[in-house]
Amino acid sequence: MRTIEISTDVFAKIWSLRAEGEEDENAILKRLLGLTGERRQAHAVEKISQRPGKVLWRDDVLAALLSLGGKAHLSEIYEEVRSIRRKAGRSVPVNIEAIIRRELEYNSSDARAFIGKRDWFHSVDGIGGGVWSIRQDRVE
Numbered sequence: 140m141r142t143i144e145i146s147t148d149v150f151a152k153i154w155s156l157r158a159e160g161e162e163d164e165n166a167i168l169k170r171l172l173g174l175t176g177e178r179r180q181a182h183a184v185e186k187i188s189q190r191p192g193k194v195l196w197r198d199d200v201l202a203a204l205l206s207l208g209g210k211a212h213l214s215e216i217y218e219e220v221r222s223i224r225r226k227a228g229r230s231v232p233v234n235i236e237a238i239i240r241r242e243l244e245y246n247s248s249d250a251r252a253f254i255g256k257r258d259w260f261h262s263v264d265g266i267g268g269g270v271w272s273i274r275q276d277r278v279e
Contacts, residue, residue: 140165197242199223201259201273210263210272213240243271 153167161167203219204211211219217236224231232238244250247260263270
C-alpha cells in the first residue's frame, strides 16, 4: 500500500460515500473508481434478469463470469455467485460450490456431464484446471 496526503474535507467526503461492508478508504475508493466488479456485476445481473422466466443457477453463473470479465478461477466464480444471489435475495445453500461446478459442466461441451443444450462455458485449462470462461459466440 502507498500513503497519500489528503485534506480533512476530502477524507470526510470519502467516508460519507462508504457502502456497507467497506472497512477502509481503499475499499471505498476502489468501488468509486470502478476498480471492483460491482458495476460490471450490476450490468451483468440486470442483463440476465431481463431474460423471460425464472432466473436459474446457470444464469447466476453466467452473470458471475460476465462480471469477472468473462474468465475466472472457480474460487472467484464461487464468491461472485454468492454475492449475486445475496444481493438478489436468493438462497445461498451450503453446497453452492458443487451446484456451480454442476452448472458449468452441464453447460460446457468440454465436460462429460454436458447435457447438449447450452454450450455457454469453456474449461480454459481442461476439466479440473479450475479456470472457466464464457464462449461468447454461444451465449443466447
